[in-house]
Amino acid sequence: MVEIVLKKGKEKAALQRHPWVFSGALEKVKGKPEDGDVVKLFAFDNEFLAYGYYNSNSRVAVRLLEWDEEQTIDKEWYQNRLHQAIASRQFILSDKTNTCRLVFSEADFLPGLIVDKYADFLSLQILSSGIEKVKNDIVEILKAELQPKGIFDKSDATARGHEGLAVENGLLWGENPPEFLEVKENGIAYNINIAEGQKSGFYCDQRDNRSILASYTKDKKVLDCFSYSGGFSLNSFANGARSITSVDSSALALETLKQNVGLNKFDSDKITAIQSDVNKQLRAFKETGELFDIVVLDPPKYAPSRSALDRAARAYKDLNRLGMLLLEKGGLLATFSCSGAVDIETFKQIIAWAALDAGKEVQIIKQFCQPEDHPVRISFPEGEYLKGLLLRVL
Numbered sequence: 001m002v003e004i005v006l007k008k009g010k011e012k013a014a015l016q017r018h019p020w021v022f023s024g025a026l027e028k029v030k031g032k033p034e035d036g037d038v039v040k041l042f043a044f045d046n047e048f049l050a051y052g053y054y055n056s057n058s059r060v061a062v063r064l065l066e067w068d069e070e071q072t073i074d075k076e077w078y079q080n081r082l083h084q085a086i087a088s089r090q091f092i093l094s095d096k097t098n099t100c101r102l103v104f105s106e107a108d109f110l111p112g113l114i115v116d117k118y119a120d121f122l123s124l125q126i127l128s129s130g131i132e133k134v135k136n137d138i139v140e141i142l143k144a145e146l147q148p149k150g151i152f153d154k155s156d157a158t159a160r161g162h163e164g165l166a167v168e169n170g171l172l173w174g175e176n177p178p179e180f181l182e183v184k185e186n187g188i189a190y191n192i193n194i195a196e197g198q199k200s201g202f203y204c205d206q207r208d209n210r211s212i213l214a215s216y217t218k219d220k221k222v223l224d225c226f227s228y229s230g231g232f233s234l235n236s237f238a239n240g241a242r243s244i245t246s247v248d249s250s251a252l253a254l255e256t257l258k259q260n261v262g263l264n265k266f267d268s269d270k271i272t273a274i275q276s277d278v279n280k281q282l283r284a285f286k287e288t289g290e291l292f293d294i295v296v297l298d299p300p301k302y303a304p305s306r307s308a309l310d311r312a313a314r315a316y317k318d319l320n321r322l323g324m325l326l327l328e329k330g331g332l333l334a335t336f337s338c339s340g341a342v343d344i345e346t347f348k349q350i351i352a353w354a355a356l357d358a359g360k361e362v363q364i365i366k367q368f369c370q371p372e373d374h375p376v377r378i379s380f381p382e383g384e385y386l387k388g389l390l391l392r393v394l
Contacts, residue, residue: 002029006027021062053129085103086146089373121151129164139172210232232298245272247276249275301338331393340382363392369387
């Protein structure tokens with residue numbers, strides 16, 4: 001096995017079990033590893049640190065897997081890791097919820113692997129060359145562990161390019177999922193499209209937050225922005241919202257939302273679906289003087305890295321300023337960021353700037369986070385990407 005030695009003084013993060021080793025920390029590579037090979041990492045004084053995946057293309061040159069030198073990174077090792085991850089999510093699944101994230105990359109000691117369960121199908125995202133090399137073993141283990149009807153490869157994220165990997169989107173094993181697959185979350189039915197949908201097919205990371213926000217929506221006029229296939233909209237319906245306006249730029253998302261309204265036998269007269277750029281639509285509402293009791297802002301990732309933070313902060317500020325201006329006095333703004341580069345304190349500061357520009361006094365009444373199937377390793381705080389605030393706008 002190829003050995004990699006760190007520069008003097010660069011071992012601290014690995015000793016603290018942080019899973020990333022950046023290329024600038026490498027002193028010596030003893031051999032010629034292929035991208036995705038498992039290597040042994042050593043400190044400058046030749047102390048063993050960990051096993052990890054090597055990649056010559058990525059800024060993260062080694063993704064650490066295992067800190068016990070006596071372990072062997074083989075199919076049995078992967079089987080144990082996958083079994084542990086899957087077993088820890090079983091309490092989430094029930095007759096009311098049959099979808100969740102089963103494997104969450106570094107949080108489950110499998111960097112670059114995401115596995116989502118959608119009823120009887122599995123959707124995989126592979127984001128590291130190390131996992132790509134053992135993809136067949138992963139599929140075999142998942143087949144034995146879960147007996148799904150089919151396993152679909154949804155590895156179409158642009159992040160694969162950082163590892164020198166091409167995008168993939170197609171069936172890995174078993175049956176192709178239907179164009180629209182019915183799943184349940186919090187007792188609400190959804191038709192989702194795994195092959196053509198965003199990310200792995202559905203945003204199960206908002207499961208708890210949808211339920212929390214729904215408790216405030218009875219008899220309220222709700223605006224759901226970046227609504228996608230209707231998570232916040234449908235939960236608001238279920239709790240008796242007076243009316244709902246859902247805005248998204250994707251025609252497929254809104255078509256799926258309309259199907260989901262029918263699937264749950266909700267009153268379609270209570271919902272208005274608008275295909276539009278959200279910022280443009282918010283400005284249009286402001287011009288016509290339309291106001292809402294609750295506004296939901298759940299935008300895509302504005303800051304994929306720290307280098308984009310300033311630009312993202314301006315985008316978040318303007319979006320939230322517009323959202324505040326569309327609320328009745330005392331109305332609620334549920335606002336989110338899924339950018340890992342934006343921590344919760346930075347997000348609060350952005351909201352403060354937005355409130356100042358909008359001329360509003362704002363109270364934080366609840367803080368949102370990601371659910372249990374998206375755990376955060378204490379040694380890997382970067383895994384805490386989803387954060388949100390429920391605000392009362394005075």
